[in-house]
Amino acid sequence: xxxxxxxxxxxxxxxxxxxPLRAVALVGLVLLAYNYSLLSLARxxxxxxxxxxxxxxxxxxxxxxxxxxxxxxxxLAIHDRQVDWIxxxxxxxxxxxxxxxxxxxxxxxxxxxxxxxxTLPLFVAGLIALLFGVRRLWALKAPLAFLLLAWPIPxxxxxxxxxxxxxxxxxxxxxxxxxxxxxxxxxxxQTDLFIVGSGPQAFAVSIGSACxxxxxxxxxxxxxxxxxxxxxGSLVRRIAWLAVGLGLVFGLNVARIxxxxxxxxxxxxxxxxxxLHPVAGMLVFTAGVLGMVxxxxxxxxxxxxxxxxxxxxDGSTTNGPAADVERSNPVRRARPAFLVALALAVVLGASNAxxxxxxxxxxxxxxxxLGTFDVRRAQVPGWETQFVASFRQVRQYFGQxxxxxxxxxxxxxEAEISSTKSVYVDVITTDNPSTFNAYGLEACFVFHxxxxxxxxxxxxxxxxxxxxxDYTNPKVEADWSALWWEWPYTEDGKTRYExxxxxxxxxxxxxxxxxxxxxxxxxxxxxxxxxxxLVALGRAIVRSQLQxxxxxx
Numbered sequence: 001x002x003x004x005x006x007x008x009x010x011x012x013x014x015x016x017x018x019x020p021l022r023a024v025a026l027v028g029l030v031l032l033a034y035n036y037s038l039l040s041l042a043r044x045x046x047x048x049x050x051x052x053x054x055x056x057x058x059x060x061x062x063x064x065x066x067x068x069x070x071x072x073x074x075x076l077a078i079h080d081r082q083v084d085w086i087x088x089x090x091x092x093x094x095x096x097x098x099x100x101x102x103x104x105x106x107x108x109x110x111x112x113x114x115x116x117x118x119t120l121p122l123f124v125a126g127l128i129a130l131l132f133g134v135r136r137l138w139a140l141k142a143p144l145a146f147l148l149l150a151w152p153i154p155x156x157x158x159x160x161x162x163x164x165x166x167x168x169x170x171x172x173x174x175x176x177x178x179x180x181x182x183x184x185x186x187x188x189x190q191t192d193l194f195i196v197g198s199g200p201q202a203f204a205v206s207i208g209s210a211c212x213x214x215x216x217x218x219x220x221x222x223x224x225x226x227x228x229x230x231x232x233g234s235l236v237r238r239i240a241w242l243a244v245g246l247g248l249v250f251g252l253n254v255a256r257i258x259x260x261x262x263x264x265x266x267x268x269x270x271x272x273x274x275x276l277h278p279v280a281g282m283l284v285f286t287a288g289v290l291g292m293v294x295x296x297x298x299x300x301x302x303x304x305x306x307x308x309x310x311x312x313x314d315g316s317t318t319n320g321p322a323a324d325v326e327r328s329n330p331v332r333r334a335r336p337a338f339l340v341a342l343a344l345a346v347v348l349g350a351s352n353a354x355x356x357x358x359x360x361x362x363x364x365x366x367x368x369x370l371g372t373f374d375v376r377r378a379q380v381p382g383w384e385t386q387f388v389a390s391f392r393q394v395r396q397y398f399g400q401x402x403x404x405x406x407x408x409x410x411x412x413x414e415a416e417i418s419s420t421k422s423v424y425v426d427v428i429t430t431d432n433p434s435t436f437n438a439y440g441l442e443a444c445f446v447f448h449x450x451x452x453x454x455x456x457x458x459x460x461x462x463x464x465x466x467x468x469x470d471y472t473n474p475k476v477e478a479d480w481s482a483l484w485w486e487w488p489y490t491e492d493g494k495t496r497y498e499x500x501x502x503x504x505x506x507x508x509x510x511x512x513x514x515x516x517x518x519x520x521x522x523x524x525x526x527x528x529x530x531x532x533x534l535v536a537l538g539r540a541i542v543r544s545q546l547q548x549x550x551x552x553x
Contacts, residue, residue, distance in 0.1 A: 022334060026127050027062070029341055033123060033348040036355045037116045041150065043434040053219035057150040058120075060226045064143040067230050070306045072139050084133050088337070091126030092344055095119045099348065114152055116352065121147040123348075130337035142229055149222060159214060166214060167192055171207045174257055183258070183265045196264040196272070203269040205261060206393065216285045220249045223289060233301035241299045245292040252284040277396065380540045382415025394428060397439055402430040409537075417514035417536045419504070425541070426501040433488075433497045441484050441501070445471050450480075454523035456531065460485055460538040468520065468534055470507075470527040481507040481527060483534040502538050504530070 031038065041055040102115040121144050128137045128144075137144075175186040178194065184205065187193035192207045224242045231238060260280065264272030296303065379385070386408045394404035406426050411418035430436070442455060454470040466485035473480065482503035488495050504510070507530030515532045522528045 022131055022338075025338060026124075026131055029127055029345045030058075030120075030124060033345040034116065034120060034352055035349055036352045037114075037120070040355075041117070051152050051155055051218070052215060053222050054150060054152055054155065056219075056222060057147060060222065061143045061147040061150075064146055064226060064229050065140050067304065067306065068140055068143060069136075071304050080134075084129050085337070087134055087137070088126045088129035091122050091129060092341070095123040095126060096344065096348065098122075099351065116355070118148075118151045118153075120150055121145075127341055130341055131334045146226060146229070149225075155218060159218075167207055170254060170257070173254055174207065174261070177258060178261070184261045194261060196261055196269070201268065203264065203273075205257075205264065205273075207257065216249045216253050216281065216288070217246055219285060220245055220288060220292075224292070227293070227296075230304050231296060231301045232304055233299070237299045237301055241292065241296065241301060244295075244299075245288065248292060249285065249288040252288050253281075256280045256284045273392070380409065380537070380544055382412050382418070384410045384412055386410065388424070398428060398430040398435045399432045402428065402432075402435075404428045415514070417512070417533065417540065419510050419512050419533055421504050421506060421510035423502060423504045423537065426499075426503070428499040428501075429496055431494070431496050436486055436497065436499055441467070441482065442469055445469065450474070453479075454527055454531070456520050456522055458483070458520055458535050458538075460535065461542040464542055466535075466538060468522070468531045470522070470524060470531065479506050479508055479527075480504070481530045481534060483531075483538045485538070500541070502534055502541065504534070507533070 038058065041058070043055075044052045045055045098115060098119050102113075124147060125137060125144055128140060171186075171192040174194065178184045178186055184194040184196045187195070194205045194207070196203055196205055221242075224245050228238045228242065231241075260272050260277055263276050388406040388408050391404040391406070394402050398404075404426065406424055409423040409425055442452065445452060451472045451474060452469065453472060454468070456468045458466050458468055460466045460483070464485050464487060466483055468481070468483050470479070470481045472478070480503060482501055484499060484501040484503075486497060486499045488497050490496075508526040510530065510533075512529055512533045515529065515536050518532050518535065520528070520531050520535065522531045
């Protein structure tokens, strides 16, 4: 009876002994040290942003490392632990130095540069050197290089220059098709806008960077680049396969846009935008990836053999779980190195977890004390409001329950502070605060290629921290200035979140009255008066909201 009960335990123990425990420990150390950084990456998978697929990079790099170890011929059992310790400590020390000396997470530049993700390959490389040795580190140089793609800055810089032209190309192709098949009408001055239907049932579809297929191209580039490591054949053939795949994904995305327009023209807006649009992108992307995987042999390429092979120095073959463990653990004793790495991972993990306090939506927004800011009814003394529009496309970025409304503010002669230029106020609401992290204003402006002239953090009252951004749209040579902040509010007993944006065009050409001589630290002198005006108006809006909430309660 005892042997019957112990038999399953022995089986579990044998299975545990066959696990690559040292590799599992390495993954655990990385998750511990970069807990919030990796979480912020993972949250982006559910968002429609070109950087969403970057969250897959760590997982893909892990798979590539496994493939590399399975296909690598075993080397000689020569390991200099002194070299392992020197290189491992150097890489881990460099990682810690960069993270602790980098810009503080309270600054917006930190969240644009994402230095924490840049150091991820260095930290992993240091762990591999300590736990597996320098020889294994050199063997895994390709997966580590791929891990660099988790750093979003190269993608941001590239897309900031190409997303606009790419969207224009897509819009032109769709426009040429709609002139032949009249399922929609292309805008005259705004060529990326298409009007579907006519009369009261007509609605507009805008082809932005996300809808233009930039998301799918970035995603296929990441998956395709990883696949190039697990296929064999000439480099020219592999590059040709990747190029054809990018072209196929682009063509499928154009077909997706045309299908949405056709469904909208035939069955209406709800079916096209609420049902088809959210799933069509993933469907065509999956079809493109599976199609290109099936075409690998057509390009004269073949997948690597993952079966254990090779020979030991004495000529015997290596097969079976024990051989795999031996091949993946060339360093016999790693417990002291693991304890050192664990201590550093705990320190870095505590620092990394603290980043949550500094992201825009996490700083001071945990306690919802306000009601919703009703942009249509909000009043600022001496100002009149005029409702402009409500944007339904907000749902594809901020969630199905999100809203986006815009109002124009006009000063009256009784206004204490005033401007000769009109002011607009946008209010975006959502129940998913991580979407605000993904679509920050400064990152959005940089992505679209605008020139940022000044970024200043300001106090708009009641403990609310906002940000003033001055930028120039190089396409039309227009100056824009915006003050924005975020706060939570309660609605029907639930906590939701609002982003409020107060903005105006050509502020340096306006005249202002009633603004205080504040020193906000604006980096470009011609925007100083505009920034002071926006801060004064923002404080008036906050005061009005507080008074409204107090009166309601």
